[in-house]
Amino acid sequence: MHIDLVNQDQYASDGVPHDQMRWLRENAPVYWHEGDPVRGWPGFWALTKHADVVHVSRNSNLFSSARRLALFNETPDETLELQRMMMLNQDPPEHTRRRSLVNRGFTPRAIAKLEERIREICHQLLDEAEGRSDVDFVRDISAPLPLYVICELLGAPVEDRDKIFEWSNRMIGSEDPDYADSPEEGTAAALEVYSYANELAAARRDQPQDDIVTKLLQPDDSGETLAVDEFDLFVLLLVVAGNETTRNAASGGMLTFFEHPDEWRKLLKDPALARPASDEIVRWVSPVNLFRRTATTDMELRGQQIAENDKVVVFYSAANRDPEIFANPETFDITRDPNPQIGFGGGGAHFCLGNHLAKMELRVLFEILADRAPKIQQSGEATRLRSYFINGIKTLPVTL
Template structure:
């Protein structure tokens, strides 16, 4: 079989399940050539992705960041200030500073706010209307939630999303741009985060930026420069993951009208259903690590400096872990999916994304009587981001 997990064109029809299944069966630690002249190890099995995620001493996020492509030196330096690109001991205090703001109590207090924002998003549609669901409802909610938490001025929300799309979907001609434009978007976004942090330092605010920039954890206070990189991570992840989860999740339900009705009539089943949506849609195909020393994975020798790619969208369909993995089962109870990663780099906003998705579907079922799919959705052309860029629906509000 011709295996190519790098070419973004191979993801324009969704997860290439046939190739990934072949890898799991025949080459779970697979050497893949990169167009840049180097190569990398591709891990397709759930157990191997877990093991590498847990072993941050042997597999570094910081050495080359988390992308399989090389970043320009100045962008790499900035990227390493993002939590997802840090190794211990630098990683721990900053993560704990952030995680104190994403507690269960905070999320419980945030729920009414998320619900109010969701209802406002739904209320934009007052009569039967055709929309690109990805850009309208599915995209509007996470942008509004994260920007509200950060108290970003409303007139900047669209810019935040454009910066985010430029960085995550650079390989898609409809969403990305030239390498220079993408790098410029990253710099502009970080600069804006630095500006916000500087403005709110020691000003006594209670927005998320003020809470992060003005607290000390284990003797460490988040600097304006650290926050600039953290800002990029929070806003990009806050937009991309939830948008993909909601749009792809709804698509799978619309393909299965019985499941759609089941959830609409039994919204208490949404928490399990959201976990299956996460497993199935898997917002990120991969993240990379770099070996810090000579080691082995499944008996395969891996040299210090080798790139190792954890293929989440393969691990989430590993037959050794999931019963009938190609069945979309909203009642699946054993579901150790890796949609949010694992280990010290587990996604900070995982529970916020779950909350947003649960509330979104509760309110969506209430607000719309009829939902019609007008055409097949179009996937983002990306070997990293798994999601739609276009999903045309006609939505008819309840009377």
């Protein structure tokens, strides 16, 4: 079988190449994937088994996020140091220090206080969409929901959500002509977010409020604070991670329900299934397809010799359909229990900080959709993001 797990056109036309991933899991779970000299990508080890993705995730000492960063693309040496100030691109102990500072805003108690507001946002979005004939699930429902929540977390004006939406699209969609003409546009968007975060921090230092920004700018119990650059990079991470994952899990989840109407009927019959459904949606959609690590030493994995500094790429989409872990993995089942999906990471240092928030947003959204729009239907073709990183839906026309 021809293997190319980073063909962006494939993701844009057909989505995740599950046939290739299935073949790799069965025949070459630790697979040397050829690089692309034209784009400056070296060859890399592609890992597709659940156990291996968890192993890599939980052993930062063996698989570094900092050496060559966590995103698939190669980063010029001159920008590595700046990028390593972002939590995503750090290893313990530096990552541990930063994460403990940021955790203060994401405790289960802090997140639980947002549920009522998330409920209000979902009702408001449906109020605005009802009666219209041109509803796009992405534009009108799944994209604004996390943007409103991010504005809530940051204490930013709701009218800033369109700016945040546009910045996020340009950063994540820098390889998609609908969102950006060049990768340089993604860099420009990141600089705009950086500047926005700077202004936000300055405003909160002058006038503290009851929001995550104020909390993160204050010293913790031991007197530690986030430096200005650290705070700005955290906001940058939040704008992308807090937006893209929820937005694409919700869009992909809705599309999956259209493709599996029996599961939608199950949810209508028992809205309490929205809770396990949120995990199954994340497993099935895997909104983040991959992350990259760098081997810190020579090692052997499933009989393959991985050398120090080799590029290692973990594929969550593949791991989430591993038959060794999931019974009937090719079946979308909202009653699945247990469901050890790793769509938010395989544990370890980089387990998604906002996973509780994302699952709450999904649960509340689908509870309310089942109640208010039980006859929702797809009314046009879905279009996909041209990206091997985010398993994204750009448009999904619906009638409510």
